[in-house]
Amino acid sequence: MNIIPIIGIGLIGTVLALTLKPIKPEAAMIVALATGTIIFLILVRHLSVIITLFTTLSNNAGIDFAFIEIILKIVGVAYIVQLASNTATDSGQSAIAAKIDLSGKLCIMLLSLPILLSLVETITGLMRQ
Amino acid sequence: MSGVDLIFRVAGIGIVVAVLHQVLTRAGREDQAMMTTLAGLVVVLVMVLGEISTLFSTIKTMFNL
Numbered sequence: 001m002n003i004i005p006i007i008g009i010g011l012i013g014t015v016l017a018l019t020l021k022p023i024k025p026e027a028a029m030i031v032a033l034a035t036g037t038i039i040f041l042i043l044v045r046h047l048s049v050i051i052t053l054f055t056t057l058s059n060n061a062g063i064d065f066a067f068i069e070i071i072l073k074i075v076g077v078a079y080i081v082q083l084a085s086n087t088a089t090d091s092g093q094s095a096i097a098a099k100i101d102l103s104g105k106l107c108i109m110l111l112s113l114p115i116l117l118s119l120v121e122t123i124t125g126l127m128r129q
Numbered sequence: 130m131s132g133v134d135l136i137f138r139v140a141g142i143g144i145v146v147a148v149l150h151q152v153l154t155r156a157g158r159e160d161q162a163m164m165t166t167l168a169g170l171v172v173v174l175v176m177v178l179g180e181i182s183t184l185f186s187t188i189k190t191m192f193n194l
Contacts, residue, residue, distance in 0.1 A: 009133055016140035026170055027143030030177050034139055037180045038132055044187050051191065069193065076192025
């Protein structure tokens with residue numbers, strides 16, 4: 001994974017978004033979104049390597065796969081929410097960005113409920129002995 | 130059509146549509162200028178939508194959301 005093309009694409013996207021800003025703000029926002037998407041699609045291959053390593057390590061350590069699944073889901077939700085809220089703040093809509101952040105936090109909270117419950121159960125189990 | 134040339138294409142269309150808008154407004158045809166601006170925007174959006182849908186499906190499969 002060489003970082004140079006990614007930085008190049010990012011800078012080119014920023015410059016083009018900046019030139020388009022005064023002329024056509026909508027196109028500038030779309031250029032920024034397209035740049036973010038393209039950079040992520042480049043990163044996807046390397047990300048899957050890390051995820052498989054992470055899951056195999058946790059399997060060897062004997063951790064229940066459900067927890068790993070939830071952790072991966074939370075990471076995915078966090079990434080998408082950050083992408084959307086940054087795009088919204090960039091184009092000036094900070095109210096919408098705040099709503100997206102709020103919904104992301106709520107979604108992550110809901111995803112992590114099972115872990116919380118199992119933690120409480122283990123603690124009460126220990127206390128009973 | 131991925132990578133940098135998508136970005137260049139989107140920026141190019143944006144600039145061309147902006148110039149067209151100016152020319153048409155100078156020529157006194159405001160309504161056509163508005164139509165070309167909207168058309169250019171729709172074209173740009175459709176081009177980028179393909180990339181965004183691949184992004185969302187990749188994230189779905191990878192993080193099995």
